[in-house]
Amino acid sequence: MSEVSGNQPFGTPTWIDLGVPDLHRAKTFYSALFGWEYEEWSAASGPFTMCLLRGRRVAALRPALATDVEGESWWHVYLATDDCDVTAKRVGDAGGTLLQSSADVAGLGRMAVIEDPVGARFSLWQGGTFPGCELVNETCTLVRNDLATPDPEPARRFYAEVFGFTLDGNEDLPGFDFTFLRRPDGHEIGGVFGDPGAPASRWRTTFEVAGTDDLVARAIAAGGSAGTPTDTPYGRMADITDPFGTAFGVITRPSAGEAAG
Incomplete structure (x- = not known):
């Protein structure tokens, strides 16, 4: 089900945001890609922009924060928790680093910023009045997050210890070091991709789209860049880079493509 009205189970990717140097340009780019509309908010950390699809919040754009890595840009993922302080x-205890202690955010919920043992950053989100993404797993919304790292074993241990994820191999991608992360109920929340060539460990966001090739063309026309679309066991995928150097993925899954057609 794509609509979310309550807090997600422990460890589920529940929200994403992106720090940008130019909010106006970012809004123009992502509107051209996904048809998002926007709602302006303010918080103690500064103004930010809610991204809306059909009036539902699906992501946020914001100025860069002290906890961002200078000179880098990527969609920042929040993992759900029912107790931010305990998590x-x-x-x-599992070897991660608390970059920003638990704090309330604009009356919406409670968050903390984390760096895992291999250097990837994410946040915890304890939903209050706001659970996170209100639409997921449909066109122009978040569909998955995966951690790419040159050092996958400490990452696998860390996320299993903190969130209770089980670790399953992937027979669909022979020759790749990819491990599924699953909640105790068996639901897949993402994966860990061991990539010896990765310059750093980073969570990578993928969005569902109706047509990957069309999205690539729109990204280029809007001032971004894109890789060549490729077919995978899970759908047709492409790498997109926005005007600020933010890399993310898009995918047209077979079921989504049939529904769109």
Whole structure:
């Protein structure tokens, strides 16, 4: 089900945001890609922009924060928790680093910023009045997040210890070091991709789209860049880079393509 009205189960990717140097340009680009509309908000950390699809919040754009990596840009993922403070302590016990202590955010929920043992950053989100993404797994919304890292084993141990994820191999991608991360109920929340060539460990966001080739053309026309679309066991995918150097993926899954047609 794509509509989300309550807090997601523990460890589920529940929200994404992106720090940008130019909010106006970012809004223009992502509107051209996904048809998003926008809603302006303010918080103690500064103004930010909610991204809306059919009036539902699906992501946010914001100025860069002190916890962002200087000179880099990527969609920042938030993992759900029902107790931010307790989970933050588990992060430390498992070898992670608390970059920003648990704090309330604009009356919406409670968050903490984390760096895992291989250097990838993410946040915890304890939903209050706001659970996170209100639409997922449909066209122009978040469909998955995966961690790419040159050092996958410590990452696998960390996320299993903190969130209770099980670790399953992927027979669909022979020759690749990819491990599914699954909640205790068996639901897949993402994966860990061991990539010896990765310059750093980063969570990577993928969006569902109705047509990958069309999206690539729109990204280029809007001032971004894109890789060549490729077919995979899961759908037709492409790498997109926005005007600020933010890399993310898009995918047209077979079922989504049939529904769109």
